[in-house]
Each structure stands twice: as structure tokens, then as C-alpha cells.
Amino acid sequence: MKFPIALALALAVSAFVGAPALAEETGPLKPIDVKPALADLGKRMFYDTRLSGDDTLACASCHQPGKAFTDGEALSRAYSGAGHFRNAPTLANVGYRAAWLHDGRLGTNLNDVAREMITETYLMNMDMRIMQERMKQDPVYVEMFAAAGMSEPSNGGARNALQAFMQTIVSHGAPVDTGAMSTAARRGQGLFEGKAGCAGCHSGPRYTDDAPHNTGVSDNPEIWANPERHSAFVAYAKFMGIENYMNLREDLGAYLRTHRDADRRSFLTPTLRELTWTAPYMHNGVLATLDAVVAFYDAGGGDDPLKDPRLRPLNLVPSEKADLIAFLEALSGETFDTDAYVWRADDYGYEVIENWRETTN
């Protein structure tokens, strides 16, 4: 973790926190305009394990296209010798977010997110100066950077390309957008916006207010039982300037960046799009199914003194729960496991630069 990055993040995050969430209408998401050649380059990089220090992890290791770019695990895998302490979030519509990571720590842009994921010691642990030279050793990248209008592979160009690819990951074909919702789902939408109060936070076209809330989600004890996960958390909490980080046994969420007591254990509202692909749920994956999520909110959320006061028992009857789930399912669209989002060619390799002494580096 590099200190100047932390400073930039702190500034960026404070700017983000000051911006009020905009009330937006729901509806289909419009594609983001990106340069196709740049996005194509980013797509190839997204599936390339050489973006990690020891050549074992690609972005796609934890953000798999067949799971709406999640990994199906409660707690994500991490770099060799480490383990993650949070659930891998979906990248569906990730280009529309105002802040990233469950605690909202990154509030600038996807270029910074890409850098953070690649360089973070417990994630991909990559010295990007080595990554740049790796790409220059792969003729396919040399060609693709040129096609995208760049003179040669570079770190900045690589991050821009990953950003462009991520901006192409946009939901499509969800019944809520096509109008092909069942009557149960329509009844569920009424509950969602009415009696169940979900829309209080899950608002706008991505069904999130992009703000942190404490819903009382219980701790995931696996973090503390597993030294590889726990030690990664310690390194993170220490980096974020948390006092007494060795004795912490809870993920403090947005507090880790704000250091405001009121933010303890609050996490950004996740998007609800694509959630049929993205189980298990919550920032730490403790809820395995949508049934469990609806039951959790029906009970008024979890048990936490700082819980958002809007969370109260909902007293939903079984048919209402079923309707609500039908609506939630209608927020998921077509799979991303298609050629548009997956680099299918197994063409990753290096080539020796012949006539090396006569060739410009």
C-alpha cells in the first residue's frame, strides 16, 4: 500500500461523502460511450493472470463472467498466502458507481480502482512497473495498444483500458427493463416500493443510493478463524489508521475511512441488479440465498446499536415474501458469459525480442 495513493484516496473520498445521493428514476441503463479498441484491450487484460505479482490471479479469478463478475464465495479468494475478508461485488454496471469497495474507500474513478486491485498486497500484489514490461513482451498487447492509439504498453494506458472494459459491463435484458415481469413480480415491486421500504435505499436505475448504512448484518466468523484472512484485514486496518487494529474482531466498514463512530459497521448499499447470479449476499457473504436476505429484512435487519432506524420488522406474509423475491429476480438480466465480455482466445504468452541488442527498449 503506497502512502501517496492513500492521501489521494482520502481527498477523493471526502469529496464523495459530501455529495448528496441523487434521487433517480429507475429504468434501463444506457451504455457508456467507450473506445472499442480500448475496451477490447481491457477485456484481454481482465482475464490475464500476468496482472498479478506471481502470475496466479486475473481480475476474472474473483470476478467471473458466469456469476455476473462475482466468485460465488462468501469471502473472496485473495493473493497467494492471503485471504480476503469481504465478498467479491458484482461488476455489473460498475461504471456508474460513485464509490467503490464495500466501505466506499475509492471515490474517484475506475482507473484508480484498477490500480488498487492490481497493486494491493493481498489482492494482486503487482508492481505495475513489472506489469508494464510484461505487456511489452507480449506482441498481442503491443498490437492492441497501438490499435487503441497508444504508442506502447504503459501502466496508465493499461488502467484506462481496464476502466473502458469495465464500463462496458452493463445489464441488459432484465424483465424489469423489458416489461416482461410476472404478476407476482409486479406485486413484489409494489412491496419493494411500499410496505417493505426497500426502495428507501435501493433506489435509482441500479437500485442503490451509493451510501453506507448499518443494517446489522452479522459478523462472518470465518474471517477471524482464518489467519490468512485475518492478517490481510490487520494489514488493511493498520493502513487505514485504525487504533487497536490487532484487537479488532469486526469489520468496521465505512468507519475505516471516516473514523466517525456513527459509521461503524456501515457498508455501501449494493446494487440489486444481477443478484440471481451473485449469491451469497452482503459484504461478507453471510446470507446464502435471496430467501435469507428477505427473511433478514422482514425481521428488521440484524442486531446492532447503530442500525439504521428505518429498519423495522416488516411482518411480510409468506406470499408477500415470494412476491418480493419474484421482483428481485426480475432485476437480473442475461448472462455476461458471452463473447462480448469474455476474452476467449488462449493467446497469452511472451515472445523473445530477437536482435535484442539492436532493438530499442
Add this chain to the structure above:
Amino acid sequence: MTVTKLLPVLLAATWLAGAAHAAGDRPAELAPLGPPPIPADNPSTPEKVELGKMLFFDPILSGNYGMPCSACHLPDAGWAILDRISFGYPGTTHWRNSQTIINSAYYSKLFWAGSSKSLEAQARSAARGGVAGNGEDDMMEARLAFVPDYRWRFAAVFGDDWPNIRHAYAAIAAFERTLVQTDTPFDAYMRGDDDALTEAQKRGLDLFAGKANCIACHNGALLSDEQYHNLGVPPYAGWEDDELAQITFRFELYAKGSTEKMYRTTKDDPGLYFRTKDARHKGKFRTPSLRYTKYTYPYMHNGMLETLRDVVEFYNAGGGENEFADTKSPLIQPLGLSDAEVDDLVAFIESLSGDEILIDEPELPEMQPLPAVVRN
């Protein structure tokens, strides 16, 4: 060899030899090796050395929990790697020859271009370097806290509440300061035992201090002047045909600080230049000790010379050529040694190595869950 060919060589050799060295003398420029210096800010204790020994072998001090110090400094490979270039972190290769740990305690600066001022600093740089340990201090320090055995050892040795990563490097340095060899045949000879060297080795010593003038740079008890010289060692051959080596070479040019022009055109290791940014220092590397070299082949900063005899013949030919011709040391001139003299010189250099130093590797403790502190 005809007289006309021999004459310039003799003249050069006489000029190089400087003060005349009489056969059979013990040269004043050389000395037996005493105990290593122990820095005042890192005193040695048996407990610290034991901790350092564990950490030296423990992959916990690396990015992937897989690359201990010992990965590239193997006890049964001369505490180095018996290859031109160290293999480096997974997915990469290194770009310089792994140096032996034996007698590293005596150097005032570490690494081939002297970029670390202490063993403590060297351990940290190696644990963190992108083509070495690729670790990050916060993460490695966090991991140490999860090893009960390390918690009590760091507390006992350093008084740490939780293991401090700086103390890990201090302990490793303390261990390395025990890896010295002061009882070679050469040392016995220099201490007065006339029979410690063979006749061939004594003739080799005379050449070393005289005609071959090795002593101009390989002097003192360590047989190193700790200065930086360009001998014209040819560039690492792997840069021609190994894609990972080409990647690492450019990375080092970029990471260690090069002008755009240098980055684009340099095809050999600029060495000391990276530390001083002075063009006169390109291609210069610190004179290595000749001790323990029996076990640390191949030789030179990039391992391009396979045997000790290759090294002697390299000097006999007046060194070699690389792209930094402007900085090549004028001390390096053809020596005109006969085959028999080369044999004697190699025999002498072998007297600078004693028995191979091997140890029992420690049992390594593992990370355990860390129970919450019970507060009253």
C-alpha cells in the same frame, strides 16, 4: 612467447604491481579475517540469532508466503544460487547473480552496486523487491503477529508487544553475522602457519600480490577494496534469448531511474550508476570478496564466468568488453600468465575457502488463529 610480445606485458605488469612484492612474503595488503563488526544498534544475542535463523528460512517474509531469504541463498549452494542469475520471484526472474551470505557481515555496503548500507537494510530490500521477495512490510508484519512462536520470541528479544517488521530484519542480520569463515588455509598461513598453504598456493599468492596484481582491488582481510570497477564483464547472455530476463532488465532500468534515452538504448547493467547517476560509474560493480568462492560459482555480478579458472583467464586476457568501454578500469590489462601460473593462482584462490558451511534448517512455526483479548 617472443621477447617483443613479452616486453609490453612485462612493462605493464611492473607498472601494475606498484610496490615490489618479494616472493615468499606475506603481503602487507592482506590479513587474516577477524570477528565481524557488530553494529551498536543491533547487538547480538543467542536468542536474536536463533530468531533470525528461523526468519531467514521462513517464507512468511515474502509477498506470496513462498520466498524465504533461503530461496535464493541456499546453504548447500554456497548460500547463493549456482546459476548465472537468481531465479527470482515467481513469474519473474532476477537480473543479477545471487551473492553468498557467508562473510556478508564484513561489507560496509550490500548488493552488487552497494545500494544497501547495512545487512538490516539489505534484508528489507530483498524481502520487498519486485523480482525478489515482493513482500510489503505491513502485510508481512501482520502475518508475524499470527505466529505464537514469533510473538513470544519478538517479545523476549526486542520487547515487542507485537512483532515489528524492522526487528525481523535486525534478527536476520544478527543471524547472518554468525555466518562467517575465519579459519581458511589462507587465514592460518597469514597467522604464521607456514605449512597451511601448498607450494602451488604460495606461488599463487606471489602472483596474486605481484605479477597478476589482483591485490590492487582484492585486498584487506576480506580481499575486497569495496570499491566499484568495470572489468568489461560481458552482458548477461539471457538478455538475448530469455523473455523473462528481457522483462526484468527493462523493469530495472525503469525502476532504478533512467533517462528516457537510457531506458530506450541501454543493453547492459549500469551498476553503480543507478546509485550515483554519474555516467562515469556505468558498468561498475563492487569488488567481491574472494572468500568462500570455491562454493559460489558461477562468478561475476551476472554469473557470466563459470569457474575460478575462467575468472583467472578472463583477467589474464585483460578483462573483456561491454558497452561501458569508457569506464573500464585501466588496472585491467593483459597479464601474460603462463598456464602453470594460472594453475597456481587458482590454487591460491581456493585457499580462501575453508570447509563448506552447512546447518540444520530450523523447524518453522505457522500462523494460527488469533484469539480475541478477553477484557475485564
